[in-house]
Amino acid sequence: MATPALPNPSPLLDDAPPPEPKPRRETKVWKPKVREPAAAAAQDPDAQDAEEPEPEQDEGPEPPPLLPTDAIEPTPSGAEEDADADDSSSVSSAPDASAGGKTERPFPAATDLLHISYNQDYGCFAAGTKTGFRIYNCDPFREIFRRDLGPSPAAPDNDQALHQPPVVGVGGGGGGIGVVEMLFRCNILALVGGGDAPHYPPNKVMIWDDHQSRCIGELSFKSPVRGVRLRRDRIVVVLENKIFVYNFADLKLVHQIETAPNPKGLCSVSQQPGSIVLVCPGAQKGQIRVEHYGARKTKFINAHASRVACFALSQDGRLIATASTKGTLVRIFNAAEGNLLQEVRRGADRAEIYSLAFSNNLQYLAVSSDKGTIHVFNLKINVGLTTNDKPLPAPEADVPHMSPSFSFIKGVLPKYFHSEWSVAQFRLHEGEQYIVAFGHEKNTVAVVGMDGSFYRCQFDPVNGGEMQQLECHNFLKPSDQPQ
Template sequence: MRALRFNQDATCCVIASKMGDISIYNCDPFGKCFELDAKKNSTNTTDDMTDSTTFQSNDMSNLYVDQGEYIVEMLFSTSLIAVVDRSTGTIKGKKLKIINTKRRSTICELVFPSEIADVVMNRKRMCVLLENDQIYIYDISCMKPLETISLWNDGSGKNDSHDRTHPFNDSIKKSEEGKTRDRRNSVRSRIRPRITLSNEDRSILCYTSYSVSKHKRDQPLLKDVVVYDAINIKPINYLSSVHKGNIACMALSQDGKLLTTASEKGTIIRVFNTGIDTKFDGKNPLYCEFRRGSRPSNLYQLIFDRSSTYVGCVGDTGTIHIFKLKTDNNLSTLNVDAGETGEITSYESFRNKSTATDPSRQIANYLSQTIKAKIPNQNLDRDFAHINVKEGTRYCLGFPEEYINQVYLAGDDGNFRIYALPSVPGSCVLTKSSSFM
């Protein structure tokens, strides 16, 4: 398979075959409810699994794709899907189609100035990330463009060369922007800008932001996160240096209150408060953190369940991890790796923050961080549950809202599996298996 993902509530799974055929499956009961046949240039739709209809879709022929070259985002269990075909060159890669599978028609086509890297949406907003490091925000009810965000700006729409997160001079900025134009397959790359959108109507958007250190000004890192209100179109908070390296994977909880992240190393999974509540202590945004393992891993997916009780983690190893969040976390007593945990502030406070501090406190803080940084943190909680899988197969994890003690697992080996979560830490139990073939 060349594309594989669940919709927001894990009621459906979307796949694209090696030949580019797009199919949507109901998860419970398992069965195909939509198919786009690239060979026949047609689309087959089954409404309520009883009626099958065919219509011509010539624009979607020749859909042979590589992994990551095809983007399909489904809006919950509705008939609305967003489709991007990156497999046939840069021109088609700039076009996004909104398709109504029930009416068997293309609602609209949006053409962007650069190739599309990712699409996320909920019932209120659709956000499109481009290869040129821009984010377009749309009102999904009428597909009206609301805002364009540049990751090279400060998020408020105004360039600020004095902002410490974006101290790029013109030469550095042009150099890095040139790199984005050359990364044809960056949609498949772990190290690229990331966006995630909360599923609820509050529409909290989080996206990675570039950060430059004083000693490596020519090597910006994607280790900061902007928390953005996509309804009122304004930045809310800023998480600085949530990891030492680039953020390779992240996800928001359903209500947008929690953000989970992982770096390119993939050994530590962190969960942060986004600070969207009115009363919040921004000095310590870290909610909890887990150790996935000691060996580096390429992580494909992080995901919260509906109640923000579990965080699922999928990578290229033979184990899928499920971590359990503790509701009685004491933020002030967390054992944290020095130098990797960020600070969250209001966006305006971040921009206007004074650099003047007490020299004695600066020295004490420097010494404590230097000492802690030399001590590896091995006491972090491990996973609560896990699923042993075959290495070399790509998987996608889903938490069904109706069945809180189950997880869905789809693999590009053509199998769909349902597992039961254990009552005590241990391995998940396979309860049902089906095939996409």
């Protein structure tokens, strides 16, 4: 029997109108089970393909075609780093942009929230909860839809809610979704169970078709899934020590990568059609690995002396921003050659970096951390020549004028006095986890928090300083919280 294939979603553009609804057929659900292959020898750095295990196929009728369509309406138009060891202490006397009065927590803690993530163009974000998942539009802000997958007294009883019978033997029939990854604005999503009562096993990636309101495929592994990344032509699954890359059309395994321990599921993949660039942790501390699938080459970048805590890849795959567990400096690299292009400073105190994001025009970089401040930095990089980019000379530091008699001090001043600081800041509640992205409107950023908050604000690229808050919402309303 011929192996059924999932049609490639890439030919269908997001602005195409949705097809006419078809009557649902009572057929056996096809769920190709692609299990984690046995441990293999270390991959050759230039290797692209890996042996694929034979997937287990359920005998049954040919599945209905998987047609990704536009199911969502479109959005309108320094010194301490040099010795960056894990046990080193950081200088705390320098000014930190996050200093100042604390912002009061805007909403009650979102105890029902398990996961938040933006889609590939940052026009939407998804939230995984203990009872299902929800999709929101950023500008204008509104909830697009929600799917309630498990019984919950807090679940709303309306036409949008999709109630399904409990899954036997899975989390006691719960509805927890620990990972939800959108594929731009189409009807296909990747789901992973999570929380105390997961709806699906945490070691499986479920391919959800929202037009059919069911899963049409699954990928199974021997250990819990830490993250999922989607392109129109690839599915990337991140485990703690491995990364698997699959063709979207047929769920065929095309590459596997060994990584250092990666409990956060760090991984980024380019989104422009054509050549694929994938960034993940390397095998050594402080190292990142860059896979250039079009050129069939692997690049290793020793980004930091301590472990890499966060990184981001520009959508075109040309620039990489990295931060270490120290969280004081952010470094921007050329993805093709691996050379350092620019270094900016978030602050002087140690911090946990939660997210990094490039603007679409690659002029700005946004950073969020546990200090509760969103920073926006100017990028002084010529992105026109990606293979020959050179670091631009750093601007003159804002160091107070020193008389000639004290000029000898200049040679021993800490490097943070000469650092590049953020041009704009937006202050939130310290200690909460926020992820940041640039909005589609010029000079705007969107911020989503694990406290259930959504902010949209605007920065002045000339004068800088505090950003102007444009709107603020609680996307998990108090009525949605468990009693």
